[in-house]
Amino acid sequence: MDKRRTKVFRDKLLGRREGLVGQVQAAELYSRERDAEATQDPADMAANAYTKELLVSMSDNDRQLLNLIDEALERIETTGYGKCVHCGEALPEKRLDAVPWARHCVRCQDLQERGLLGEDDD
Ligand SMILES: [Zn+2]
Numbered sequence: 220m221d222k223r224r225t226k227v228f229r230d231k232l233l234g235r236r237e238g239l240v241g242q243v244q245a246a247e248l249y250s251r252e253r254d255a256e257a258t259q260d261p262a263d264m265a266a267n268a269y270t271k272e273l274l275v276s277m278s279d280n281d282r283q284l285l286n287l288i289d290e291a292l293e294r295i296e297t298t299g300y301g302k303c304v305h306c307g308e309a310l311p312e313k314r315l316d317a318v319p320w321a322r323h324c325v326r327c328q329d330l331q332e333r334g335l336l337g338e339d340d341d
Contacts, residue, residue: 224312225295228319232288232292232319232320235320236285239284242281243278243282243285246278287320287322288320290320291319291320291321303322303324303327304322305324305327305331306324306326310324
């Protein structure tokens with residue numbers, strides 16, 4: 220992939236990263252503020268607990284995505300962007316447009332999802 224195309228994807232990743240980090244920080248701040256309010260109404264407390272749970276689970280997903288984005292940004296600097304980390308095949312730009320942090324080509328992704336990739340991976 221040429222430098223100009225890589226830069227487009229790098230900007231995309233950084234933009235998404237910025238959005239995510241802001242979102243996670245806002246969620247944590249909101250959660251702390253709700254704690255500080257310390258309401259006594261049981262219904263309100265239950266609602267708070269639910270909201271907090273939701274925020275916590277959202278943060279987990281966001282953090283996972285954040286890791287993938289960071290890895291993709293690292294690949295831009297090191298091994299090269301837009302290649303399958305398993306077989307090294309170039310990823311179609313259509314796939315990168317949809318998922319700029321994609322690690323695997325479609326074939327390896329399929330194998331991974333079926334647990335057949337034979338790679339020490341999460
Ligand atoms: Zn592959």
